[in-house]
Amino acid sequence: MKNPGVISRWNDDKGFGFIRPTAGGDEVFLHISAFRGDRRPQTGDQVSFIVGKDTQGRLRAEKAHLDSLTIDEPSVHHEPRREGQAVRNPRVKFAIFLALCTLPTLGSLRLLVAGLSVWPLLIYPVASLLTFALYWDDKRSATRGSWRTSESMLHLFELLGGWPGALIAQQKFRHKTRKVSFQVPFWLIVLAHQAFWVLMAISLWGGR
Numbered sequence: 283m284k285n286p287g288v289i290s291r292w293n294d295d296k297g298f299g300f301i302r303p304t305a306g307g308d309e310v311f312l313h314i315s316a317f318r319g320d321r322r323p324q325t326g327d328q329v330s331f332i333v334g335k336d337t338q339g340r341l342r343a344e345k346a347h348l349d350s351l352t353i354d355e356p357s358v359h360h361e362p363r364r365e366g367q368a369v370r371n372p373r374v375k376f377a378i379f380l381a382l383c384t385l386p387t388l389g390s391l392r393l394l395v396a397g398l399s400v401w402p403l404l405i406y407p408v409a410s411l412l413t414f415a416l417y418w419d420d421k422r423s424a425t426r427g428s429w430r431t432s433e434s435m436l437h438l439f440e441l442l443g444g445w446p447g448a449l450i451a452q453q454k455f456r457h458k459t460r461k462v463s464f465q466v467p468f469w470l471i472v473l474a475h476q477a478f479w480v481l482m483a484i485s486l487w488g489g490r
Contacts (some may be wrong), residue, residue, distance in 0.1 A: 283302070283332070284330045284331065284332055284345075284444060285303055285305065285330065285331055285332070286303070286304040286305075286328070286329070286330055287301040287302055287303040287304050287310070287328075287329055287331060288302050288304070288326065288327070288328055289301055289302075289312065289323050289324065289325055289326065289327045289329060290302040290309060290325070290416065291309075291325060292312075292323055292324055292325045292327075293320060294324075295393060295461045297313060297314035297315075298311065298313045298314065298424070298460075299323065299325070299422065300312060300313060300386070301329060301331060301343055308341060310331065310333060310341045310342060310343050311336075311340065311342040311343065312329075312331070312342070312343040312346055312426070313342070313343075313480045315344055315345045316331075316342070316343055316344050316345065317347065317365075318326050318345065318346065319347050319348050323346075323348075325349075327348055327350065328349045329343075329346050329347060329348055329349060329461070330346070330347060330348075330349055330476060331343040331344065331345065331346035331347075332344045343485065344395050358451060365411070372417050373385060375453060377445070379449060379450070382446070382449070382472060382476070383446055385476055385479040385480065385481060385483070386402070386406060386446075386475060386479050387406075388474035388479075388483075389402065389405065389479040389483060390403040391416075392458075392483075392486055393405065393482075396486070402443075405442070405443045406443045406444075406446065408443075409439060409442050409443035409444035409447065410443070410444045410445075410446045410447025410448075410450075411444075412439055412442075412444060412447070413436070413439040413444030413447040413448045413451065414447035414448070414451045415438060415446075415452060416431050416435065416436055416454060417436065417448060417451030417452065417457055417458075418451065418455065419431060420436070420457065421455040421457045424457075428482065431462070433464055436458075437467055437468065437471065440471045441471050441474075443475075445471055445472050445475060447469070448468065451474075
């Protein structure tokens with residue numbers, strides 16, 4: 283049975299909010315993945331929805347849509363197109379990823395060949411796999427409305443060498459890509475790693 287309500291709170295950066303049922307009662311959690319329509323929801327929108335429950339028994343909306351739309355409208359859980367948003371061409375993204383990985387990879391190989399350290403060559407892939415897993419878990423938790431991984435934890439693993447895995451996860455899961463307050467420290471971490479390997483290259487070259 284569909285129920286009418288009003289979106290009382292909506293956080294578009296995180297993709298979730300709450301519906302206040304017209305009939306009264308507790309507010310119902312709404313995630314963007316459960317919303318259908320030709321645009322993203324906004325605070326104050328009149329909606330219809332089916333009441334469901336998550337794995338912990340908490341109320342959540344299912345098959346929600348604007349009252350002016352039918353329930354068969356396409357899903358809008360994808361990120362909306364916005365001018366100035368990140369590059370969408372997969373080949374360009376792959377080229378950027380390879381370019382960012384070039385210095386760390388060459389630097390790590392140079393340290394290995396010189397017999398100085400094998401650790402960078404091991405740390406980057408391991409940290410990237412762990413960071414990718416954290417992003418996957420956080421995205422799944424956001425969809426289910428359950429406990430989230432803190433942004434500070436994600437940034438810590440990125441700083442420890444997991445930023446390549448984070449970059450892949452962001453694009454694959456479309457997660458954290460639009461939140462400026464998250465992207466700024468992320469790219470500062472990436473730039474810090476690039477600067478480190480530039481200085482390392484200068485040091486190794488000067489020591490030849």
